Amino acid sequence: MSELFPRKQVMGFVFSMILTAVALAVYFFDMSYTVGMTVLLITAFIQAGLQLVVFMHAGETKDGKAIYVNVYYGMFIALFTIFGTLLAMTWGYL
Structure with missing residues (x-):
């Protein structure tokens, strides 16, 4: 039964939610422009790569x-x- 559970997709979803929460922290913690843009760019590129690999099955x-x-x-x-x-x-x- 465990081989039927989409563990990779669930973990990708959880990691996407964590990255989204980090991006939201930029707004809620009122970070400076430079720090905020740096955090947003890093999380955006990581999330784009995650989406490509996990959900679009690029390497499979x-x-x-x-x-x-x-x-x-x-x-x-x-x-x-x-x-x-x-x-x-x-x-x-x-």
């Missing part, structure tokens, strides 16, 4: 490695675009 197929490579490539392109835009428009480098 035979092409799981290709899925992770595509996710890393997408994150690289997104960060490159964001920081390139900040560099050119906000920070004044061109």
Whole structure:
């Protein structure tokens, strides 16, 4: 019977709730902007990775490695675009 219980999904759900509570603590403890944004960014990236691995079953197929490579490539392109835009428009480098 224990092999039928979705232990991995339940633990992922509990961990998601813990990460959400940590993110809510930023609001309730009235943290500074820098500390609050740091906590929110860290919890957001951890939760996105958790969702990808646990609930979207990214590593459970035979092409799981290709899925992770595509996710890393997408994150690289997104960060490159964001920081390139900040560099050119906000920070004044061109």
